[in-house]
Amino acid sequence: MKKLFFLILTICLVIPAAAHAAAETVTADSKITAVTVYANRAAVTRTAKVKIGKGAQEVVFGGLPAQIDTDSLRVEARSRATVIIGALTHKQVISQELTSERERELNDKLQLLKDQIFSENIALEALRARQEVLGRIGDQTPLQRDEEFQAVEFQPEEWAKAAQAVQQDMSETLRMKQQHNMKIRTLNEVVAKITEELQMQRTGQRSSYQVTVPLDSSAAADMTIELTYQVQNASWHPIYDARLETAEKGSLELVQYGAVKQLSGEDWSDVALTLSTAQPQRGTSPPAFSPMWLMRYDPYRSMAADSNFKRAELAKQIGGSALPVPIGEIQGQLAISSEEEENMAADPLQEWRRTADSRRAKKPGRKQARFVAANIETGGFISEYKVAGPATILSDNTETKLLVGSFETDSKLEVHIQPAQTTEAFLVAHSKLKGETPILPGPVSLFRDGAYIGKSRFPLLRPEEEHDLSFGIDDQISVKRNKLKDKRKEDGLIIKDSIIERNFVTDIQNLRKTPVDIRLREAVPVSKSGDVKIEIVKDKTSAGYKTDVENIAGLTEWVFTLKPEQKQEMRLGWKVTWPKDQQLSGLPQ
DSSP: OHHHHHHHHHHHHHHHHHHHHHTOEEEOOOEEEEEEEOSSOEEEEEEEEEEEOSEEEEEEEEEEOTTEEEEEEEEEEEESSOEEEOOOEEEEEEOSSOSOHHHHHHHHHHHHHHHHHHHHHHHHHHHHHHHHHHHHHHTOOOOOTTSSSOOOOOOHHHHHHHHHHHHHHHHHHHHHHHHHHHHHHHHHHHHHHHHHHHHHHOOOOOEEEEEEEEEEESSOEEEEEEEEEEESSEEEEEEEEEEEEOSTTOEEEEEEEEEEEEOSSSOEEEEEEEEEOOOTTSOSSOOOOOOOOOOOOOGGGGGGHHHHHHHHHHHHHHTOOOOOOOHHHHHHHHHHHHHHHHHHHOOHHHHHHHTHHHHHHHSTTOOOOBOSSEEEEEOSSOEEEEESSOEEEOTTOOOEEEEEEEEOEEEEEEEEEOTTTOSOEEEEEEEEEOSSOOBOSEEEEEEETTEEEEEEEEOOBOTTOEEEEEEEEOTTEEEEEEEEEEEEEEEOSSSOEEEEEEEEEEEEEEOSSSOEEEEEEEEOOOOSSTTOEEEEOGGGSOSSOBSSGGGOTTEEEEEEEEOTTOEEEEEEEEEEEEETTSOOOSOOO
């Protein structure tokens, strides 16, 4: 019996000791050191330096945001000892306080301010009572003994002193009330400001995640451990500045910024920030196909087609059988669905990424592109912009503008004129993108000779692609337009045709002291019917034109140079012929 008791006691003593040794916990005092921001989320890396012992133990990261994607958790470690890392575990921890440090700090400030306002109101209420008493004393008349105040009998010489004392006390009371009211007003202004800031970053989170990293070390050592996870409520998009200097031939500077904002519940302070064009969680496979059902069109049921289609849609929603639908309507629905699907799937950036490998194959020795303000790494599928220097992005959902770098372009200044629409001339920078990095779609702020003139937008531009940026009206180019001929007649011996001929002239003058490249564009009518004929009258039209420019039917263009003070007369004539017995529509007056 004694042996059995000794054995049980030994087990009870040994097991807790072994469990304690196996469950030795090291708390990681971590700091966010690196963040990669995507279009709709961010990957956050926390780094901690810990001292570990020999054998099995656990490193615990606490206070992680409640909105982390637990499937994205991964860990890396560096140590002189041989360390084996086991499977990560995580659990949610509920707290009575807010988990966001900044949100908690603002809430505390707000409560303190409300307490101060309450104290000021108490003091103000006391002063109001004092003012009431002083007023009653000032208005005092002989009272009965059973009333609240007894009559105060003053000698005539004392009345002036008493009145002066009441007046001074009343004045001091009113002055103190004014001071308290001013203080309450100031406190309310601060409360409104903090409330607005709190609304911008309110998460209301009172829960956080705790991640445990089990490991086994061959020896006691120092270890650097990094925990990476993804969070939502974070995004970035590119924005640009286009700065044009019009002196001489003109120079164009394109500067790219990254506009970053986040409401993840934790501030990113002095971190290595990377802006990535990758799109995690966008999808890993194409959507599944559905049968494309068609049926024969019954002309005798055409009048009921619309109602049948609506019934079919309703039947599909409630799980019933569908009535036959006219094939024409099905084709229309399919066409719309296909177009919408194509628009949703169309992503010019994806096409750029797909062709990146072949481009690199044609350019051996391709090096990483580098800009002054940021390093840009362009791979086959993504581009990453490593922002130079540490960056700070607060968890308040305000947009922070970070310099990324500049783009190299071949640019020249042109003046674009479209006299049929306006007689204003517009200064345009016609640019070709150089280098190996594309310009991502985004808004661009336009500056002309240092002055802000407005906004435009960049599409996706690949290297060697061209784009026009308009920098407003050029007042030094004079444009005048006149209609020389607008005549309608009939022609033909037996079958007569109707004919309309119109002639225009545009007078352009360069008022500058330097040559100017002009791009003049006119719209010539286009026929959609085989019996409507349209032609440009060559002897009434200035030579050197191109038609169907940029694959736009009817767009006619002249490109030429005007010397200083030079005038140029540009003519356009066109003729429309169609059968006399038919009406012509679409012709502008």
